[in-house]
Amino acid sequence: xxxxxxxxxxxxxxxxxxxxAYLLVPIYGILVGGFSLWFDDVFSAGTASMRGVFFWSGxxxxxxxxxxxxxxxxxxRRSGTIExxxxxPISEAELVSGKFIATLALVLLLIxxxxxxxxxxxxxxxxxxxxxxxxxxxRMFTECGLDWGPVWGGYLGLALLGAALTAIGLGCSASTAxxxxxxxxxxxxxxxxxxLGLFLDRVPQTLLPLFQYVSFSxxxxxxxxxxxxxxxxxxxxxxxxxxxxxxVWTLERRRLE
Numbered sequence: 001x002x003x004x005x006x007x008x009x010x011x012x013x014x015x016x017x018x019x020x021a022y023l024l025v026p027i028y029g030i031l032v033g034g035f036s037l038w039f040d041d042v043f044s045a046g047t048a049s050m051r052g053v054f055f056w057s058g059x060x061x062x063x064x065x066x067x068x069x070x071x072x073x074x075x076x077r078r079s080g081t082i083e084x085x086x087x088x089p090i091s092e093a094e095l096v097s098g099k100f101i102a103t104l105a106l107v108l109l110l111i112x113x114x115x116x117x118x119x120x121x122x123x124x125x126x127x128x129x130x131x132x133x134x135x136x137x138x139r140m141f142t143e144c145g146l147d148w149g150p151v152w153g154g155y156l157g158l159a160l161l162g163a164a165l166t167a168i169g170l171g172c173s174a175s176t177a178x179x180x181x182x183x184x185x186x187x188x189x190x191x192x193x194x195x196l197g198l199f200l201d202r203v204p205q206t207l208l209p210l211f212q213y214v215s216f217s218x219x220x221x222x223x224x225x226x227x228x229x230x231x232x233x234x235x236x237x238x239x240x241x242x243x244x245x246x247x248v249w250t251l252e253r254r255r256l257e
Contacts, residue, residue: 003090007098011072015106024064024106029113032056036117050146053117054154054224058161058217062194065107065162066186069169070179072099073247077177092251096244100170107162111155122146149226157223160236161216165190167243174250190216197221 015021035056122144141148165186172186173179197217200208212218219232 003094004098004101007090007095008102011099011102012105015068015102020067021106024068025110025113028060028064028110031060032114033117035060050118050121050151050154051224053114054158054220057111057114057158058194058220061107061110061158061162061165062190063187064110065165066169066172066183066190068103068106069166069173069186070183071173072103072170073173073251074176074179074182078179092248095251096170096174096247100166100244100247103170104163104166107166108159111158111162118146118148118151122148147226150224153226153228154224156228157220157232160223160233160240161220164216164236164239164243167240167247169243171243171246171250174247 032053036053039052039056119140122140125146126140126144168189169182169186172189173182176182176185193214194216196211197215197220200211200215200218203211213235219235222229222232
């Protein structure tokens, strides 16, 4: 655990020193806000719903998370510092775990930048009350027109989607010394199963269960509706574990070469 924390601190400090971390948070907020207001207009739809915000939040994670992960191992390999790390008394699993937690912390920061939307929707949909009513902040969570169940489920879905994308991105970054190749590989691997969920209505009924199971957006949409299904949690957990295992296996194989 001590080794994991040391790698976590090192990776987080390295990320903070890079301008990319400071650019991605405002870029993500602007993209999600702009597309949510332009295509879904969450403030004039007549109902308080986060569905549009969650859709665009997940979509842009698909692009920005590979940009965060592409340098994590690829830059280490290109600069030769991975050779120094391999001589330290630290296992590949600890190295991957530390880098994963640090990168996931940045991804969660991206997701957290959208928390203003449910608070704004709850504020606007809370009715005016008399002097003897509960405090306004309390009524935002109890009397507003926003259903908080799907909101919590949606943010859980974003966190699990971000964890899976981070793990896959690390697996791709560990396999190459070129950050651009790592970015494109991670983007290619994750784009198809995410976009697949948008066309499930065109899939033959006999193949629909299979396509639903491999679709990222299908499992994410279930959570965004407030439905916490164990099958969705197992899917995201398995996907994250598979990505981390691929990163560890790649580093172990490289050490043996």
